[in-house]
Amino acid sequence: MTDLYDRLQTAAQAIAEATGHARHDVVVVLGSASGDFPEHLQESTAIPYPQIPGFPVPAVKGHAGTLYSTTFGDNRVLLLSGRVHAYEGYNPDVLTFAVKACLAAGCHTLVVTNAAGGCGDGMTAGSIVLIADHINLAGINPLMGPNDDRLGTRFPDMSDTYTPGLRRLALEVAAEQDIALSEGVYAWFLGPTFETPAEVEMARRLGADLVGMSTVPEVICARHMGRNIIGLSVVTNLAAGIATHRLTHEDVTATANLVKEDFRRLLSALLPRI
Ligand code: HPA
Numbered sequence: 001m002t003d004l005y006d007r008l009q010t011a012a013q014a015i016a017e018a019t020g021h022a023r024h025d026v027v028v029v030l031g032s033a034s035g036d037f038p039e040h041l042q043e044s045t046a047i048p049y050p051q052i053p054g055f056p057v058p059a060v061k062g063h064a065g066t067l068y069s070t071t072f073g074d075n076r077v078l079l080l081s082g083r084v085h086a087y088e089g090y091n092p093d094v095l096t097f098a099v100k101a102c103l104a105a106g107c108h109t110l111v112v113t114n115a116a117g118g119c120g121d122g123m124t125a126g127s128i129v130l131i132a133d134h135i136n137l138a139g140i141n142p143l144m145g146p147n148d149d150r151l152g153t154r155f156p157d158m159s160d161t162y163t164p165g166l167r168r169l170a171l172e173v174a175a176e177q178d179i180a181l182s183e184g185v186y187a188w189f190l191g192p193t194f195e196t197p198a199e200v201e202m203a204r205r206l207g208a209d210l211v212g213m214s215t216v217p218e219v220i221c222a223r224h225m226g227r228n229i230i231g232l233s234v235v236t237n238l239a240a241g242i243a244t245h246r247l248t249h250e251d252v253t254a255t256a257n258l259v260k261e262d263f264r265r266l267l268s269a270l271l272p273r274i
Contacts, residue, residue, distance in 0.1 A: 004093065004100075005148050011054045011101035015078070018047045019069035023106035026274050027078040028267070029099060029218055031114035032252065033234035035260030037267065038081050044070035049082065054101065056084045056094050067098070073272025078102045085214055087191040092142035092217055099218040100151075103225050109166070109274050110222040112215045112231045113267070115252050117239030119200050120184050120209025125238055125255055128263060130170050131162050131231030132183040134216050135208055138190040142217040143224055152224035161219060163228040166274065170230060173270045179262050184209030186233060188216035197241025211239050230274070232267070234259050 002010075016022050030037055038044065049055040049065035057065050065082035080098050084090050099110060112131075118124065147154040167183065174181035187203040189195055191213030195203070203211050210233050222229050236255040237243055 003148065005150050007054045007097075008101050008104040011052050011097070012104035014052045015047070015067070015069075015101065015105045018051065019045050021069065021076055023076065024069065024078045024102065025075045025107060026109045026111060026271060027080065027099065027102035027107040028111040028271070029083055029113060030079055030081045031083060031112070031214060033115040033236060033256035033259065033263065034081070034113055035257060035263065037264055038066070038068050038079060040264060041068060041070045044068045049098070052101065055098050056090060072268065075272060075274060077271055078105065078107065083214060085191065086138060086140065086217065087213060092140055092144060096142045096217050096221045100221050100225065103222060103227055107227065109228040109230065110218065111267070111271070111274070112218055112229070114212050114215045114233050115236040115256050116186060116210040116212035116233040117195070117200070117237050117247070118209065118235040119204045119211055119239040119242055122182065123184065123209055123235050123238065125235055126259055127235045128179065128181055128259065128266060129184045129210060129233045129235060130167055130181055131186045131210070131215070131233060132167065133162060133185045134219065135185060135187040135203070135206055136216050137203065138188045138216065140190070142220050152226060156224045158223060161223050161229055162231055166228055166230040169273060170232070170270055173273060174266055177265050177269050179266050181266070184233070186210040186212060186215060186231065189213055194247045195240050200239040200241045210235065234263060
């Protein structure tokens, strides 16, 4: 098989050809809390994942695999609608391929979004939280394996991974939009089980405010490639042991639905200013 670098160039070229744009500026991963965000785009080109060489095809219900190309202000933006997760059995290389291909297509900034359980002080279901940092509790790392120096260094620094200037911008934009936005630390669990109450308590004591099953692999790869990063979580539920009821995917989706309007406003106001 050709090496990763070449496969990324091939995918980036396919994106350029399918969209008619040699370069894009920002890539957004639309997680399961993103609602119908793509349906509100003024003008966009939609490319089904299978048309882009190397893109994985998501299996989870409600995770359609479509790449959208659109503009927000002067920014040409790629939206990944449908992400694959480590718990589906993909190896970390496949899992992060789509994001890396979009970064190879020129994007200087990655915006990651997700649904998460809240475990920190003050977290409430239905709120939007800006990710300030993360804790990798999944026991795997997408950079495992040989390193390609053309993509990034073997031992990437992870301080200020969530770009401080962009965090300030997000808080400013949220205030302007009258949307409450706090900051929190996201802990990545492998899933697909929701966490046990003991695991949530562990994460909380370690400094986590949010628990979830995604985001961190893409963020690590973007950091490796030297890109700017911004992360937004929708707290769809209080995490196990803090919540007084059992957790279901349906509840997660239902709460995400309630927040989707604010989420869309925030993201739409933020994207032109990145
Ligand atoms: N745990 C992990 N992932 C999640 C949760 C949770 O409580 N809610 C939404 N995604």
